[in-house]
Amino acid sequence: MSRSFAFLPVAAFVLLALVMWRGLYLDSKELPSMLIDKPMPAFDLMTVDGNSVTNDSLPSEPFLLNVWGSYCLPCLVEHPTFMRLSESGEIPIVGVNYRDQKALALNWLEENGNPYVFSILDEPGRFGIDLGVYGAPETYLVDSEGVIRYRHVSVLDETVWREVFEPAIAELRAEEAK
Amino acid sequence: MSRHLTSKAGLGRFSLFSFLCLVFLILAVSQPGISIAQVDTFEFETQEQQKRFRALSDELRCPMCQNTSLSGSTGGVAEDLRREVHRMIMEGMSDEQIEQFMYERYGDFIFYKPRLKPETILLWFGPLLFFLIGAIVLVGIWRKAKRMDAEPVVVTGESKNRLDALIAEHGRSKAAAENPNE
Known part of the structure; x- marks a missing residue:
């Protein structure tokens, strides 16, 4: 009996080491979104260009919802990817201009290019709260029914596009084609 | 041999106790401090x-x-x-x-x-689980040490001969040390 118990500390050590090993590679900054497989929160807001938009204004095909701000440096890093996607027409991108100022937002789009179908103006960050946003940039994949399918926190560069979004979008389109 | 081990286990028990005291002490004084609140100008009615x-x-x-x-x-x-x-x-x-x-x-x-829900059970009760594992191990060691204390030490064969020889040797040198003039 005591012989089999002798292995208990070793087993406990191995178990703990495995748990902690996994912990080393978990990103505690990436919180799971509560809105996965839930419809996009209802909104009735203005765009940065001064047009009024609601959920009905959203594209009727899968699209990306990108949370951005003119103050946000990582947004500038991922911007070329969005420009490329919008120029090639791969997928529509809707912007959420989060906790920014309208004039600064317009200026930023003017300077860097506008890849967005439209950008929802969320100066007070109230729509961001409904989305569960905790900081720009964040990018959501939304299906044609307006249901959120995936959220990516931080920069969406070409690598993330290729490895995460491209396959996810292909899968979503295949699912919707059925 | 077994005598020797038990006395060591006794010492281990004592230092383990001191160690636990130390851990509790550290935990007690390292409570997260009160955060400094941000100043907002919110107004309330009550x-x-x-x-x-x-x-x-x-x-x-x-x-x-x-x-x-x-x-x-x-x-x-x-x-x-x-x-x-x-x-x-x-x-x-x-x-x-x-x-x-x-x-x-x-x-x-x-x-x-x-x-408290299935996903957070480990978070809530994990520490208790580890505490229980620790307690079980501790009780196990303690009981084993007590059992070893109670057992008479039986020495036979070659070991007994060596032990007898050592005791005799010890007795002689002790006697020699007490009466150096003889």
């Missing part, structure tokens, strides 16, 4: 509302800056969420309703005290 606001913004965690409460954070989201908490209190929503609002948007992470 003291009760203000108290609830303080309690809620200490209990809710800032999703952006992770290890700070809403009250202690200068982050943009924290500022927005404090404003929302204030709005909801003024609209007469209960603490439970406000917590539910936060949960629906930010999940368990928003609570310093996560809700």
Whole structure:
């Protein structure tokens, strides 16, 4: 009996080491979104260009919802990817201009290019709260029914596009084609 | 041999006890400090509302800056969420309703005290589990040491001969040391 118990500390050590090993590679900054497989929160807001938009204004095909701000440096890093996607027409991108100022937002789009179908103006960050946003940039994949399918926190560069979004979008389109 | 071991185990027990005392002491003094609250100019109608606001913004965690409460954070989201908490209190929503609002948007992470549910059971009872494992091991060692204390030491064969020889040797040298003149 005591012989089999002798292995208990070793087993406990191995178990703990495995748990902690996994912990080393978990990103505690990436919180799971509560809105996965839930419809996009209802909104009735203005765009940065001064047009009024609601959920009905959203594209009727899968699209990306990108949370951005003119103050946000990582947004500038991922911007070329969005420009490329919008120029090639791969997928529509809707912007959420989060906790920014309208004039600064317009200026930023003017300077860097506008890849967005439209950008929802969320100066007070109230729509961001409904989305569960905790900081720009964040990018959501939304299906044609307006249901959120995936959220990516931080920069969406070409690598993330290729490895995460491209396959996810292909899968979503295949699912919707059925 | 076995005598020797038990006395060592006894010593081990004592230092383990001191070690546990030390751990408890460290845990007791390392309570998270009271965070310095951000100054907002929110107005309340009653003291009760203000108290609830303080309690809620200490209990809710800032999703952006992770290890700070809403009250202690200068982050943009924290500022927005404090404003929302204030709005909801003024609209007469209960603490439970406000917590539910936060949960629906930010999940368990928003609570310093996560809700008890299957996904959080390990979080809640993991420490207790480890404590119990430790206690079982400790009791096991203690009982084994006690059993070894109670057992008479039986020495036979070659070992007995060596032991007898050593005792005789020891007796002689002791006698020699006590009576150096002989």
